[in-house]
Amino acid sequence: MKTSVTTVTPIRVRGYHLDGYGHVNNARYLEFLEEGRWGYFDERPELFEVVKRAGVAFVAVNLNIDYRRAAVEGDDLQIETRLAELGTRSARMHQGIRRANDGKLVSSADVTFVLLDVAANKAVPVDGALREALMPLVME
Amino acid sequence: MKTSVTTVTPIRVRGYHLDGYGHVNNARYLEFLEEGRWGYFDERPELFEVVKRAGVAFVAVNLNIDYRRAAVEGDDLQIETRLAELGTRSARMHQGIRRANDGKLVSSADVTFVLLDVAANKAVPVDGALREALMPLVME
Amino acid sequence: MKTSVTTVTPIRVRGYHLDGYGHVNNARYLEFLEEGRWGYFDERPELFEVVKRAGVAFVAVNLNIDYRRAAVEGDDLQIETRLAELGTRSARMHQGIRRANDGKLVSSADVTFVLLDVAANKAVPVDGALREALMPLVME
Amino acid sequence: MKTSVTTVTPIRVRGYHLDGYGHVNNARYLEFLEEGRWGYFDERPELFEVVKRAGVAFVAVNLNIDYRRAAVEGDDLQIETRLAELGTRSARMHQGIRRANDGKLVSSADVTFVLLDVAANKAVPVDGALREALMPLVME
Numbered sequence: 189m190k191t192s193v194t195t196v197t198p199i200r201v202r203g204y205h206l207d208g209y210g211h212v213n214n215a216r217y218l219e220f221l222e223e224g225r226w227g228y229f230d231e232r233p234e235l236f237e238v239v240k241r242a243g244v245a246f247v248a249v250n251l252n253i254d255y256r257r258a259a260v261e262g263d264d265l266q267i268e269t270r271l272a273e274l275g276t277r278s279a280r281m282h283q284g285i286r287r288a289n290d291g292k293l294v295s296s297a298d299v300t301f302v303l304l305d306v307a308a309n310k311a312v313p314v315d316g317a318l319r320e321a322l323m324p325l326v327m328e
Numbered sequence: 329m330k331t332s333v334t335t336v337t338p339i340r341v342r343g344y345h346l347d348g349y350g351h352v353n354n355a356r357y358l359e360f361l362e363e364g365r366w367g368y369f370d371e372r373p374e375l376f377e378v379v380k381r382a383g384v385a386f387v388a389v390n391l392n393i394d395y396r397r398a399a400v401e402g403d404d405l406q407i408e409t410r411l412a413e414l415g416t417r418s419a420r421m422h423q424g425i426r427r428a429n430d431g432k433l434v435s436s437a438d439v440t441f442v443l444l445d446v447a448a449n450k451a452v453p454v455d456g457a458l459r460e461a462l463m464p465l466v467m468e
Numbered sequence: 469m470k471t472s473v474t475t476v477t478p479i480r481v482r483g484y485h486l487d488g489y490g491h492v493n494n495a496r497y498l499e500f501l502e503e504g505r506w507g508y509f510d511e512r513p514e515l516f517e518v519v520k521r522a523g524v525a526f527v528a529v530n531l532n533i534d535y536r537r538a539a540v541e542g543d544d545l546q547i548e549t550r551l552a553e554l555g556t557r558s559a560r561m562h563q564g565i566r567r568a569n570d571g572k573l574v575s576s577a578d579v580t581f582v583l584l585d586v587a588a589n590k591a592v593p594v595d596g597a598l599r600e601a602l603m604p605l606v607m608e
Numbered sequence: 609m610k611t612s613v614t615t616v617t618p619i620r621v622r623g624y625h626l627d628g629y630g631h632v633n634n635a636r637y638l639e640f641l642e643e644g645r646w647g648y649f650d651e652r653p654e655l656f657e658v659v660k661r662a663g664v665a666f667v668a669v670n671l672n673i674d675y676r677r678a679a680v681e682g683d684d685l686q687i688e689t690r691l692a693e694l695g696t697r698s699a700r701m702h703q704g705i706r707r708a709n710d711g712k713l714v715s716s717a718d719v720t721f722v723l724l725d726v727a728a729n730k731a732v733p734v735d736g737a738l739r740e741a742l743m744p745l746v747m748e
Binding site: 349354355356358359362385387388389390391392393394395396 | 639642674676
């Protein structure tokens with residue numbers, strides 16, 4: 189397991205990721221970003237445990253994505269994921285998608301989450317054990 | 329509501345349906361077929377009720393699809409859906425995807441389902457009220 | 469053809485639109501938004517012609533989406549699409565996704581485009597016949 | 609590079625792969641299968657070269673898939689891909705999707721391809737250098 193606050197997830201662009209222009213489709217990037225966030229939790233099983241024990245889920249309330257370069261079939265991409273900000277009632281993750289061969293940014297995104305108490309189905313503050321687990325991971 | 333045993337669902341091909349060749353991607357056709365099956369139940373709310381009351385679900389166990397022609401952006405497709413066979417423990421739906429302008433077949437598929445008792449999580453025979461509701465819909 | 473500056477595109481939520489929580493997946497909303505933008509051009513064939521004649525394409529450079537409510541299977545959604553801003557080198561569309569039965573906003577998004585000269589593969593100003601065609605459609 | 613005639617491609621099931629039942633959606637398996645076929649060519653760059661030099665493409669004309677078990681979030685799947693049959697005008701690949709932890713088969717599929725001369729846009733026989741390259745890979 190890595191100790192870096194950033195997780196890097198590799199994805200190779202395939203034919204089914206493309207649209208009619210031969211470029212990765214706008215919607216598909218959101219799946220790449222979700223894959224990166226799952227990878228972030230894969231690398232931090234203890235964090236995943238804290239979240240599960242708290243009975244909460246991170247629910248996206250906003251996503252802001254820049255499309256900078258087109259990615260094409262065969263491109264090796266790296267999805268970079270880190271926790272960028274921790275508020276009292278929300279958290280923001282920053283994600284970048286780079287071409288592995290030249291490091292150029294294909295896309296970058298900020299995703300804002302609220303914490304949902306799954307049983308009560310309502311937003312709750314980010315506090316207690318979860319806050320303690322998340323604080324050391326924040327890097328603006 | 330129609331009385332025909334075949335339901336026709338229209339779909340217009342869009343950029344996000346295509347792959348890098350500019351053709352509708354193989355996987356996307358399965359979403360078109362699923363859309364057609366939802367449309368089949370939309371046209372038969374009483375059948376949908378019988379299924380719900382029985383606490384069962386149709387679970388696909390086999391799908392056999394022929395790809396005959398490429399569909400491209402702007403094509404108006406018609407998804408035709410009908411019940412083709414009703415066994416004691418399974419059912420088969422036949423679906424065709426045609427271009428609306430010339431009636432040419434783009435794709436055709438057979439989907440075989442078993443009936444799952446959702447609570448018990450096991451396959452059950454197609455009998456009783458459900459069989460009565462389905463029998464008049466069969467057209468090979 | 470409508471004369472309104474807003475196009476409304478209906479989509480019914482199906483099983484394949486959902487993720488493991490039983491909610492429409494974040495990425496799928498971007499396909500709903502793209503469907504809405506195709507619908508916008510379907511309603512304005514003369515605008516589509518101007519774009520084609522100019523040899524240009526609208527390329528998304530930023531998308532900012534709020535997720536407000538979860539949509540579930542069977543929900544009838546309305547995708548509202550309009551041109552919200554026209555700069556010298558970019559355009560912004562505003563899109564809303566509402567539940568048809570109560571008008572509540574499920575999601576809203578702003579999508580910023582630049583105009584790409586397809587042959588030269590570079591961004592070009594929004595001017596001439598295209599600007600004339602777009603100006604009357606702007607509603608902030 | 610492996611010398612086996614079967615390529616094994618790992619995929620971990622994520623939230624965005626699921627449908628409303630919490631199971632991998634039927635259509636998504638076709639993307640898993642396509643991923644497996646790209647992996648097959650990644651492991652055989654010399655075969656990929658022969659195909660490219662011949663100016664041909666493999667176009668799927670039939671897909672027959674059995675759905676045996678539901679896959680759920682977190683499952684580690686292995687996509688097994690091999691060339692199962694080589695006719696004069698078509699080829700068939702056999703693919704299996706297994707759970708890594710117990711080896712149980714989740715799904716299996718046969719995909720039949722014809723060889724398309726891309727420039728002429730017509731089917732051509734599988735012969736010459738391409739046939740020589742493919743023959744040693746066949747395992748029924």
